[in-house]
Amino acid sequence: MVKAVTGFGRSGLYDWFIQRVSAVVLVAYTLFIVGFIFLSKDFGYDSWSALFEQRWVRVFSLVALISTIAHAWIGLWSVITDYLTNRMMGGKATVLRILVEVLLGAVAVFYAVWGIEILWGV
Amino acid sequence: MLKVSIYRYNPDTDSAPYMQDYELDTQGKDLMVLDVLELLKAEDPSLAFRRSCREGVCGSDGMNISGKNGLACVMPISEAAPKGKLVLRPLPGLPVIRDLVVDMEQFYTQYKKIEPFLQNDTPAPAIERLQSPEDREKLDGLYECILCACCSTACPSFWWNPDKFIGPAGLLQAYRFLADSRDEATDERLSKLDDPFSVFRCHGIQNCVNVCPKGLNPTRAIGHIRNMLITRAV
Numbered sequence A: 001m002v003k004a005v006t007g008f009g010r011s012g013l014y015d016w017f018i019q020r021v022s023a024v025v026l027v028a029y030t031l032f033i034v035g036f037i038f039l040s041k042d043f044g045y046d047s048w049s050a051l052f053e054q055r056w057v058r059v060f061s062l063v064a065l066i067s068t069i070a071h072a073w074i075g076l077w078s079v080i081t082d083y084l085t086n087r088m089m090g091g092k093a094t095v096l097r098i099l100v101e102v103l104l105g106a107v108a109v110f111y112a113v114w115g116i117e118i119l120w121g122v
Numbered sequence B: 001m002l003k004v005s006i007y008r009y010n011p012d013t014d015s016a017p018y019m020q021d022y023e024l025d026t027q028g029k030d031l032m033v034l035d036v037l038e039l040l041k042a043e044d045p046s047l048a049f050r051r052s053c054r055e056g057v058c059g060s061d062g063m064n065i066s067g068k069n070g071l072a073c074v075m076p077i078s079e080a081a082p083k084g085k086l087v088l089r090p091l092p093g094l095p096v097i098r099d100l101v102v103d104m105e106q107f108y109t110q111y112k113k114i115e116p117f118l119q120n121d122t123p124a125p126a127i128e129r130l131q132s133p134e135d136r137e138k139l140d141g142l143y144e145c146i147l148c149a150c151c152s153t154a155c156p157s158f159w160w161n162p163d164k165f166i167g168p169a170g171l172l173q174a175y176r177f178l179a180d181s182r183d184e185a186t187d188e189r190l191s192k193l194d195d196p197f198s199v200f201r202c203h204g205i206q207n208c209v210n211v212c213p214k215g216l217n218p219t220r221a222i223g224h225i226r227n228m229l230i231t232r233a234v
Helices: A012-039 A045-053 A055-083 A093-121 B035-044 B105-113 B133-137 B156-160 B169-178 B186-193 B205-211 B218-233
Strands: B001-007 B018-024 B062-065 B068-071 B086-088 B096-100
Touching: A012 A055, A012 B068, A012 B186, A012 B218, A045 A055, A055 A093, A055 B156, B001 B035, B018 B035, B068 B156, B096 B205, B105 B169, B133 B186, B186 B218, B205 B218
Parallel strands: B001 B086
Antiparallel strands: B001 B018, B062 B068, B062 B086
């Protein structure tokens, strides 16, 4: 059993499961948005703002945004724990990893707050 | 003439590893790679490699043969060097002790972690613990592993985290005991695998399947472990 406190859910199974669920949400959202753009008859500002005035679209968009953040955290966390390891770089890997994790966390919070502002601000 | 290029490194005398070229007259025979090494060693006794059974059972002579991990004893040169040039390197990712001999410590440490023995606390019956033919069949494709390390040392996830990711060989064996009807420690075994590294560093690259000299499928076994973890958690 390997300890990992900076993983998304601290359990490999949980991370794996969330990554799959978030991927399905993102596929559904992408199909929905791309489908709307190409299938609506007179696509423009009016139809776009009418779409996002509906609460379920805002909620769906928020769920997609949260899925993106979770998916990105799990994926990028795997990448940094593969390449920035103490085994390869010594003690400075810990500092580097924490820095990257803080940066990723800050970006995630920024996008989450900004996304909510946009979705409920129009 | 067969051209052979071999990774050489003697930490006592060499400052860095280098490739040494040899030529060997195979007399038109389709030798195994191990035969080539033995013939070259007769000429150059300083050449170091491991070997034992010479028939693909002991797993001692796993090495990187023309870019792909395999057992030297069961790899014919017609397959390993179709253009007449054979390149031999040690198994990738593990520390080199000398020439083609690697330090397998990390590999065995991971194997040890999965507790590769039957755990059963019920008093032993007068005869063996019997299995139905169906239960026995579940171990096919698992028990044949000879721990040659070809798979784990072909796995990028194992290269990056050999101290945390159990690796395909260890996980194939983990599933061999999870699947065994006589083993009672299934839950404890699964609990020890439920972290982000031990099992879940497998990204399904399938290099392990590609190189296994015994034709086994560690990726499938890892999928079964994952299914067992999910089944008990949802």
